Amino acid sequence: MTVQIVGGKNGPVYREDVPLRGKKVFTCCFRKKQEVDDEMKERMAALISDIPDNKPITWSATGTTSDVVFVPKQMPECSSAAPTVKAIPKSKIGLGVLLKMGGIHNLPVLEADVLEGHIFAFEYRDAKWSWEPPAAVRLRVDRKAVAEAGGFRTPYKAQCLWAEPSSGIQPRQEYVYKVLLDTAIKEQMATEKAFLGKDSQLEQVEVGQAMNRKAVQAQVVAAQLCSLFAEKLPIDFENKPMVITPYLFMGTAGVSAIIEQFLPGLFQKYIGNEMVEEAEGDGRSEFREAALALAHYSYEYSKGKLIITDLQGVGNLLTDIEVSTDELIGEDGSILFAAGNCSKIAIENFQKTHTCNYICNELGLKGVSTTATVEADKESSAPTTSTEVRPFSQSGKAVKLIRLQA
Numbered sequence: 448m449t450v451q452i453v454g455g456k457n458g459p460v461y462r463e464d465v466p467l468r469g470k471k472v473f474t475c476c477f478r479k480k481q482e483v484d485d486e487m488k489e490r491m492a493a494l495i496s497d498i499p500d501n502k503p504i505t506w507s508a509t510g511t512t513s514d515v516v517f518v519p520k521q522m523p524e525c526s527s528a529a530p531t532v533k534a535i536p537k538s539k540i541g542l543g544v545l546l547k548m549g550g551i552h553n554l555p556v557l558e559a560d561v562l563e564g565h566i567f568a569f570e571y572r573d574a575k576w577s578w579e580p581p582a583a584v585r586l587r588v589d590r591k592a593v594a595e596a597g598g599f600r601t602p603y604k605a606q607c608l609w610a611e612p613s614s615g616i617q618p619r620q621e622y623v624y625k626v627l628l629d630t631a632i633k634e635q636m637a638t639e640k641a642f643l644g645k646d647s648q649l650e651q652v653e654v655g656q657a658m659n660r661k662a663v664q665a666q667v668v669a670a671q672l673c674s675l676f677a678e679k680l681p682i683d684f685e686n687k688p689m690v691i692t693p694y695l696f697m698g699t700a701g702v703s704a705i706i707e708q709f710l711p712g713l714f715q716k717y718i719g720n721e722m723v724e725e726a727e728g729d730g731r732s733e734f735r736e737a738a739l740a741l742a743h744y745s746y747e748y749s750k751g752k753l754i755i756t757d758l759q760g761v762g763n764l765l766t767d768i769e770v771s772t773d774e775l776i777g778e779d780g781s782i783l784f785a786a787g788n789c790s791k792i793a794i795e796n797f798q799k800t801h802t803c804n805y806i807c808n809e810l811g812l813k814g815v816s817t818t819a820t821v822e823a824d825k826e827s828s829a830p831t832t833s834t835e836v837r838p839f840s841q842s843g844k845a846v847k848l849i850r851l852q853a
Contacts, residue, residue: 559587564698566614566706569660569667576660576695582614584696586706588624594714597767599658599786600625604709615694621709624696627655635786642775642782652701659703662785663693669745669755669768676744679810686734686763688741693766710761718742718758720769720787722796734763740806746797747812756793 565581585608593604605624610616632655636647647654670690677687693707716725717738724739738758746754757769769787773794777783801815 557590559589561608562586562588562696562698562702564696564702566610566616567695567697568615568692569664569695571667571671580613581697582611582616584610584614584616586622586624586696593623596628598720599631599662600627600705605706615692616706622706623709625705625707627658627704631786632658638786639782643780652703656697656701656703658786659695659705662705662787663695665770665784665787666690666693666766666768668770668784669765672745672748672755673741673765675748676741676810679744680737680806681809684737686737688734688737688763688765690765690768691760707766708764710764710766712761714759714761716757716759718756720757720771720793721789722754722756722771722793722800724800736804736806738765739801739804740810740812742797743801743803743807743812743815744810746794746815751794754794754797756789757787 563583563585566584567581568577569575570577586605587608588605589603591603592601594602596602603624603626605622607616607618607620607622610618616622629651632651635658636651636654639647649657670692673688673690677689680687691708691710693705696702696704696706698704717735718724722742742754742756742758751773753770753772755768756771757767758765759768760766769789770784771787771789771793772783773791775782775788775790782788798815803812803814
C-alpha cells in the first residue's frame with residue numbers, strides 16, 4: 448500500500464491525488480488544529496472518518512501525528528489505456544510565404560568550427576617526432592581569439608570533442624589552438640633568404656608547418672631544462688616553474704597549429720625574446736627570481752651554446768618559450784629552433800644585464816660576463832666580498848648572498 452503525502456510550506460497538505468498505474472493510492476492530510484478553518488474541515492471530513500471528538504488532530508515537531516486514527520480514502524486504480532495523442536492542427540500558408548522559402552536565407556552565425564586532424568608529439572629522448580602511428584582528434588575551435596595576437600601566432604580557445612588515447616589530448620578538456628600569422632611566415636622566409644643566401648624551396652604552407660614544428664621542439668627542450676632546474680630547487684620551494692607540453696596539430700589541406708593546455712588567469716611575462724627583462728608587474732616575486740635563474744641555468748647547462756628566453760605564463764606554468772643559440776645556423780644548414788631565436792643578441796644581452804639573484808647563488812651558478820669583461824677582470828686586482836642574507840622562500844629559509852665588488 449502506498450501512502451501519498453504532499454509537502455507544503457508549513458507541513459504536509461493535501462494537493463491532488465496522483466494515480467499510479469497498477470497501484471492503490473491513499474491520501475491523508477495533516478494540519479495544525481489552529482489553522483483548520485471551515486473549508487478545511489469540510490475537505491478533511493471527506494477523507495477522514497471515525498475521529499473521536501476527544502481526540503483532536505495534532506502535528507508534532509517530528510512530523511508525525513499523535514492521538515488520531517485515520518481511515519484514508521481509497522482511490523480507484525488507474526486505467527492502463529494508452530494516452531491519446533492530439534493531432535497537430537493544420538495551418539494555412541500564404542502564397543507569399545511559400546515563394547519566400549525559395550529565396551536565399553542566411554544560416555546562423557557560427558561561433559566555432561569543428562576541425563579534424565592528427566596530433567603529433569616531439570620525443571625529447573629520441574629527438575624525433577611521433578609520426579607513427581598518428582593519433583586522430585576532433586576539436587571545436589572558437590572563431591574569436593581568446594587573446595590578442597602575439598608576435599607570431601593568434602590564440603583561439605578550443606575544446607576536444609574526441610581523441611584517441613595515444614594523442615595525449617583529453618576529451619571535454621579546454622585547450623589553446625595557436626595559428627601562425629601570415630606576416631610571421633613571410634618574415635621568416637625573408638630571414639632565411641637573408642641568412643642562407645637563397646629563396647626557400649618550400650611553399651608558404653610548408654614554411655608554416657616547419658615553423659610550428661620547430662616551435663614545439665624549442666618548448667620541449669625548454670621543458671626538459673626547466674625540469675632539471677626544478678629538481679635542484681629546495682623541497683620547500685613553492686610554485687616550482689613548469690613548462691607545459693605542446694602538441695602539433697595537422698589538419699586537412701596542410702593546416703597546422705600548436706595545441707597546448709589552456710591556462711586561465713593573469714598572464715605574466717618575465718623575459719622577452721632578446722633577454723630583456725619585462726616590467727615588474729608582480730612586485731619582484733620569488734617566481735620572477737626563479738624565472739631569471741632558470742635562464743641562467745639553461746645558459747650554464749649548455750656551456751653558453753643556448754639560452755631559453757621569452758619566459759611567460761600563468762602562475763608557475765610557462766608557455767610560448769623560445770630558445771636562442773650562439774650559432775644561428777645548424778649543421779643541416781637551416782636556422783636553429785623557432786622564429787624567436789635571437790641568437791647572439793639574446794646571449795649578449797644576458798651577459799651584459801644579468802645579475803645573479805639568491806637562487807642563482809643557492810644553486811651554485813657561475814657569474815656571467817662578456818669576453819671583454821673577462822679580459823679586464825684578469826688585469827684587475829682580486830675582488831673583495833660582502834655577505835647579505837635574504838629569504839630563499841616563503842618558508843623562512845635563508846641563504847647567503849656573495850656580492851663581488853671591484
